[in-house]
Amino acid sequence: MDHTPLKELLYKMADDQLILGHRNSEWTGMGPLLEEDIAFSSMAQDKVGQSLALYTLLHELGESDPDTVAFTRNANQFHNCQLVELPNQEYDFSLIRHFLFDTAEALRFEMLTRSSHQPLAQLATKIRGELRYHTLHANTWIKQLGSATPESISRLQKSLEYALPFALGIFETSLYEKELIAAGIFEGEQALQQKWLAKIESILSQTSLQLPDLKLIQPIVGGRQGKHTEHLQPLLDEMSEVFKIDPTAEW
Amino acid sequence: MLNSLDPRVNRLPQINQSISPKAPLDQFGTFEVFVQPKEGKSFQHEGIVHAPNLELAYVLAKEAFTRRFTCVSLYVVDTREVFVSPMTEGNNNAYDLIPESTTSTPGNQSFEIYHLAKRGKQHVHVGTVAANNPEEAMVHAREKLNTGKIVFNVWAIATEAIRFTSEEDKELWLTLPEKKFRDASDYKGGDKLKNFLERTKINH
Numbered sequence: 377m378d379h380t381p382l383k384e385l386l387y388k389m390a391d392d393q394l395i396l397g398h399r400n401s402e403w404t405g406m407g408p409l410l411e412e413d414i415a416f417s418s419m420a421q422d423k424v425g426q427s428l429a430l431y432t433l434l435h436e437l438g439e440s441d442p443d444t445v446a447f448t449r450n451a452n453q454f455h456n457c458q459l460v461e462l463p464n465q466e467y468d469f470s471l472i473r474h475f476l477f478d479t480a481e482a483l484r485f486e487m488l489t490r491s492s493h494q495p496l497a498q499l500a501t502k503i504r505g506e507l508r509y510h511t512l513h514a515n516t517w518i519k520q521l522g523s524a525t526p527e528s529i530s531r532l533q534k535s536l537e538y539a540l541p542f543a544l545g546i547f548e549t550s551l552y553e554k555e556l557i558a559a560g561i562f563e564g565e566q567a568l569q570q571k572w573l574a575k576i577e578s579i580l581s582q583t584s585l586q587l588p589d590l591k592l593i594q595p596i597v598g599g600r601q602g603k604h605t606e607h608l609q610p611l612l613d614e615m616s617e618v619f620k621i622d623p624t625a626e627w
Numbered sequence: 628m629l630n631s632l633d634p635r636v637n638r639l640p641q642i643n644q645s646i647s648p649k650a651p652l653d654q655f656g657t658f659e660v661f662v663q664p665k666e667g668k669s670f671q672h673e674g675i676v677h678a679p680n681l682e683l684a685y686v687l688a689k690e691a692f693t694r695r696f697t698c699v700s701l702y703v704v705d706t707r708e709v710f711v712s713p714m715t716e717g718n719n720n721a722y723d724l725i726p727e728s729t730t731s732t733p734g735n736q737s738f739e740i741y742h743l744a745k746r747g748k749q750h751v752h753v754g755t756v757a758a759n760n761p762e763e764a765m766v767h768a769r770e771k772l773n774t775g776k777i778v779f780n781v782w783a784i785a786t787e788a789i790r791f792t793s794e795e796d797k798e799l800w801l802t803l804p805e806k807k808f809r810d811a812s813d814y815k816g817g818d819k820l821k822n823f824l825e826r827t828k829i830n831h
Contacts, residue, residue, distance in 0.1 A: 406635045409655065411676045411687035418690045463632040505801030509689060512799070516686045520679060607632070 379437050381552030382493055382561055384455070386437075388550075388600050389484070390430035391456035394446055395608070396477060397423030398615050399464060408467055415513060419474075422506045429499050436495065443623075447616040451608040457599040459542035461608040468531040469539065471521070475514040475579070476536075476543040480572045482507040487568065492560035515579050522583025529584045537588060544595030547572075658684035659709055660692050661752070663700040670702065672741065672750040672782075681705060685790045689799060699800060700792045708788040710761035712781035716746060721781050722773045728766040733757050736785060738764035740772055743780035750782050761785070 400420035407413025431442035439445060459477060464470050485507055488500040521528040547569040556562045573590065580587050598604075618625055631637055655677040661670040673692045678684035684703045693701055713724040721743075734757045741750040754772045758764035764783040792799075 415690035
């Protein structure tokens with residue numbers, strides 16, 4: 377059986393989790409309050425752990441071991457969407473990205489609990505507790521700050537408008553949509569985007585934030601094909617620094 | 628002026644700042660966190676979190692208090708909703724210091740009651756009483772929940788003030804048992820130190 381479509385799906389998911397996990401971990405020790413610092417760091421660690429689980433599935437399909445895959449590829453070999461590699465900027469942007477991405481992530485894994493690829497379906501079922509927390513965290517903050525003060529609302533609104541074209545890039549069409557759907561592996565990016573839109577609309581409608589008309593937004597795509605912003609390579613260099621000095625290091 | 632894509636760098640304090648008054652602390656209020664370690668076990672006080680409101684206190688308490696050990700449920704309440712009896716020590720029961728209530732009606736509000744059975748330990752939930760206010764709740768608790776065993780301190784919290792975990796939210800604690808990196812012991816700090824010391828001994 378040709379595993380190319382399945383591998384492509386696993387790679388883009390694993391790379392999303394790894395890169396955003398690393399980005400979010402940059403807030404560790406710098407969060408807006410201690411409790412939030414702990415929660416955001418925990419979720420970043422969850423994401424890196426989920427990427428490991430996905431790279432392990434790829435390893436079982438014949439790819440290199442997880443450390444090699446994570447630490448030795450260059451930016452143009454990564455399949456993450458560009459949204460996850462953008463610098464953290466201020467906390468409003470990090471929160472909006474967390475909300476937009478994690479909503480899609482939780483829905484994607486929820487769909488994958490029904491995947492015909494059993495190891496993936498099992499993983500999706502196993503991590504649902506973590507994903508439930510991530511979306512609870514994101515939704516609660518967005519509802520709070522999206523209706524709190526003029527400053528919090530305008531900051532989130534600005535970040536939302538900046539992040540949306542990148543967020544639509546999460547759903548960049550795969551070369552293998554038809555094969556994945558036909559094989560019952562994944563219901564497809566389009567189906568996911570529809571569920572995602574309904575969910576973020578329902579949360580944003582409980583705030584003072586305005587969701588722009590998505591039809592008027594040009595999605596920023598290319599990440600899934602290895603096309604990235606200038607920000608990914610420096611992140612990879614930093615992430616793989618220890619591995620490159622000593623690939624056998626344990627820490 | 629530093630200018631970096633990393634906001635942390637931009638926030639570093641300026642070195643040449645003029646002499647100015649110290650900025651006041653900007654802190655959120657506190658919320659009390661209670662955790663249920665196992666199904667069927669009582670909730671116990673675990674600590675506090677700072678948060679802008681009750682719902683966010685719940686969200687932040689989950690990771691602050693229940694990431695590194697297993698539990699089945701937690702709840703939070705605004706610190707200002709916790710009513711505290713006099714604190715005792717030795718052979719004095721806190722219930723003996725609670726003032727008598729003027730009314731003897733059962734009351735129509737539900738209160739959760741907690742006992743401190745050992746100094747330095749946590750308050751543990753012992754039951755629920757109906758009363759009109761926290762003072763009366765303590766009097767009713769003395770009748771209903773005082774076993775005669777020394778209690779050093781009693782708390783009463785109106786049930787309706789508590790943000791509980793719903794049945795479906797219990798999924799939050801379904802984490803991966805193989806994720807050993809969540810346990811401090813997995814980092815084997817002691818072993819690494821021992822190995823290092825042994826290695827340096829040989830070298831000298």
